[in-house]
Amino acid sequence: MSAVLLPTLPPLIAALAVLVLRRGSPALALSGAMLSLAGSLWLLARVAGGQGDTLLLPGLPEMPLRLVAGPLTALLAVVVATVGTFVLIYAVGYMKRESGQARFYAVMSLFLAAMQALVLAGDWVLLLAAWEVIGLCSYLLIGFWFQRPEAANAAGRAFLYTRSADLGLYVAAFMLIGSAGSSEIGASLEAGDSASTAAGLLLLLAAMGKSAQVPLQDWLMRAMAGPTPVSALLHSATLVAAGAILLIRTAPLLTPEALFAVGLVGGITTVAAGVIALAERDLKRLLAASTASQYGLMLIAVGAGVPLAALLHLLAHAAIKSTLFLAAGDLQHAREGTGFDQLKGVGRARPWAFAGFALAALALAGIPPLSGFFSKDAVIAAALSAQGAVWLGSLALAGTLLTGAYMARALRVLWQGSGDTRPVAGTGWMRAGVWGLAIPAAGLGLAFGPLETMLDLPAPETAGIGVILSGLVAALVGLALGWLVPAKRLLGPVHQWAASGLVVAGGLTAWIAQPVMAVARECERLEGLFYQATLRIGRGSLTVAKFVRLGDERSIDGLIFALVASVRAMGARARTLQSGLIHRSLAISAGAIAAILPILLLASLSF
Template sequence: MLTSSHLLILLPLLTGAGLLLAGRRADRLAAPVAIGAHGIVLGLAIAVAIMRPNMRALFLAGLPFGVAVDGLSALMVVLVAGVTLPVLVYASAELAGDDARARFFGLMSVFTAAMLTTVTATSLLPLLMAWEVMGACSYALIGFWWRDGWRARAGTTAFLTTRAGDLGLYLAAGAAFAGLGSLSLERLAVLPSPWSHVVAAGVLAAAAGKSAQLPFSFWLSRAMAGPSSVSALLHSATMVAAGGYLLLRVSPLLHTTGWAGLTAAWLGAATAIAVGAVATLQDDLKQLAAASTSAQLGFVFLAAGAGSVAGGAAHVVGHAAVKSLLLLGGGAFLAVLGTTDLARLRGAGRRMPWTGAGFAVGAVTLAGTPPLALWLTKDLAMHGAPIGLTIASYVAAAFSAAYAGRALVTVLVRPTRQAEHGSRSAARSAATLPPRSVSISPERTPTAMLAALAALVLAVLVVVPVWLDVLPPPAPVPGILSALVALGVLVLVVGAARRGMAVREAVPDAAAKAGRRWLWLAEAARTMIARPVMASATALARFDDRVLAAGLRGAAQGVEGLARVTHQAPERAIAGTVRRGAAGVRRLGHLARLPQTGQLHQYYAQAVVVLVVLVVAAVLLTGYG
């Protein structure tokens, strides 16, 4: 019998599969069908968050397929469903003129089903299946407008980079099964050594790849090539959040190893600082948002490493809601003004006041300004961390305030004459862009933004009491220092903006270039990983062609010659023996035919001779006896 937990995953999965199979015939109905289905999914998510169902089925002997909802997954299923719905509402306007809406909404629905499976999986088996589907869908969505070659290449880069990290999850699954004979996530904490270390290393690699932590961060830059609605969903509550969620889920395992927890925490802190600096130095709003996503998820890694599961979960929720607002706002600016260049977006919020207001709420929250959500969740995430990590967290929080403040003042300050001219030129040029880029009207945009904000309110009202039932909140943290840091940096950024200064003008050109190139992480990956692997593959291919293949061809030729030799010599001997035997038989036959003359007296004479011979033989034999 189908239950709410079944329908929570099956409804978006079947909706997406149906739209993909229908193809362009379903383009007109794709948006309302997907939005209606995900409205039901949101209701089911709230229901399962309250009821906490547990579903288990036998997949293979010793490998059950299980999904369940507990405090942490209850938080995530409502978050995923609550963010997906307004994003799809926004996408219905963004892709109003596109001729592949069924494919888009089908992929988004399957992607959502995979994420819901990921956050409810109780073992590595369904987690791996959903992880794979999520990666494949993200590739197709990032490169959705594949006729633009650079978008297709961006999707390939994102897919291959995350796949490199995903290999760690397979390593972890193999080690878990070898050590326990089970893939249960709950039992990972009791893994014996050395299997526990192997599983922890594999999970860390997979989580870092999905959540764009160092050294994988650069793929998130490429992920902005997709539609704005894809970026909003991928960067907020789904794929990028999956890595952080996985670490929170297996946090007990990290601490049993003695090193994995500290590694995860420092990896998150390093990413929050380094990629936070990258975000501060960006010239493009989408790239700033992408870098900030990587940096903010660093706080989730820090929380998982420090053992603050509740703080990390709170930060995932707060960041998802904020980032969806920012990315949908940025997409609206792009659609109406035709650009995401920060220099040309000066004063964009004044031209689009409703969108600007929603964007401002998101930016101020992202900065960690009290009493808004991320001010508290950052402190909850670092609760229990040693002093070194705490200091690093405050540095990362300062960068958060810097890049959020830069985005805020860019869209709210009065534009200069040059910026106004640039905005008018961009607006005129927007009319020449493909229909998909300008299909969002200013009247529709606030509706989507308010829908996203309503989803945030719904998530807070419904999820937090449910979450607190199972995940006890960490000890209260005053957050005074982080508030002072955020407010101080915001004041500096606003002051610089009032004086007409760009943030990058206060830093050396080399640092600005490093920020725009994402610390050359992509180049480093190509130099340190891709090129050596390709060179090794090329060398191995040549060795295979020139040595192994030549050796095999020579061996084959030798075997063929030996076969001919061994075939011919015995063949001659056997054939000669057969021929000689046949000749003897022929001669005997010839001799046997000689007496056959057909004359009766000769037959009697022959019989008499035979009888005489027999009598003589009998006499001789009798005499011998």
């Protein structure tokens, strides 16, 4: 078996086993994730020297499906498997008292398998198929508690927003396949032509939907209605990461015009989502807004022409954000909620969870020597060395300052105050999940040097002392402001608008979601009317059939049965004449001749 299959097959088999066996779901899902991690590490070790590995699978005519393992794709497979493994370890404790575990672990395993297929996909057809499956899995996981109206609404909104943006990926893929004459991603990236700008903008649209970039960021905050392990996986290494991964992999295709659009979208999002996070009063929604802001930083790096800087921040962010979400889930269980009013002082009662949260928060803010310090320096250096350094650099520094501010605000709420907490079931599993990711969140930056050497991507400019100091000052100022100054005072008149999600004229809810839902309700009503009309016709047909059956039984059948009875009676009478006596037969014959003969004589005389 090819080594390229090892990251994808184990979680896929685990998903099928969970659905078939319906028992031992946590063990099966965790085994699949751990085997995927082992296979990913082995695959990365094989291709680290630069020699790729490709597996061809049956596909469309003259368009085979490809799984391609190079340094970049194998590294992404390791990230997906690592986060997935520790999230599932955490989920064993978090979901201990929840029903529907077989459904949860089956979809989580399928989610991991689909994401591994996406990062390893070497052709557009397989990438589109994996893209579809992760969209389906995200819908099922966000709406896991479908009996809750907010969860069902959040799942529908996420589906609507992301699926609308996915049209960009479809059109771009078809354009690139037609231009290159091949579905292979590498070949389509090399065959750049006049369609590259249009294809790049369409790919940006798809990435904006998946990575929750302005103005498509609203669904991500509402997706917090799902279980915390789902939030940790979606926000760090799977669904939301898919948009940034798409742009990083297709960066060679992007023209200067497309790069400008990517940087602009990322810059606006990192500031807008950071302001929204600063105004939030719910911990999970704050982290969700933070996710959109951090992916905005990655898009700034891609727009600056340095996808490696975006990749480094993606790696650091995967470990950091999953740690933050998992720690937040423990604190949520301790106080039965994620609102700031409920979580005041919970960090004192749950010190190990707060310590993991604080470590990841400082890493996200960019405090040395934690991983976020190195990745943000790479992003800022890329922004300041780009053609639009003035506005790209300013937006990157503003995003860094806002990151420090909203993370300091969250830390202050969790630490200051007091209150009762309740025992949390499955603490051991949850602690293992949190700290399994907190350690790379702290120390991953030390591996960035070897990773830059291994990856075949344009390296970012070496961060000079000025870049390092500017990023560090922005982070420290943000932390100080977030800790010392209330959000209302810090944001001033913008606070109320930010608390509503920076909605303009009703936002996409008024312009897209509500009209689409109105059309859907009207279609449902028409469908109901159609079914009702069909049922009425059906009932009428059954009534007519009953009358026909009664007429058939009482009229036609009666006449037929009467005729049959008459014929049988006549036959019975005629049978009595056949006695077998010769003298009787002769007498009957003579009588018949005597009766017929006069008739014949009369007939002959008349002629």
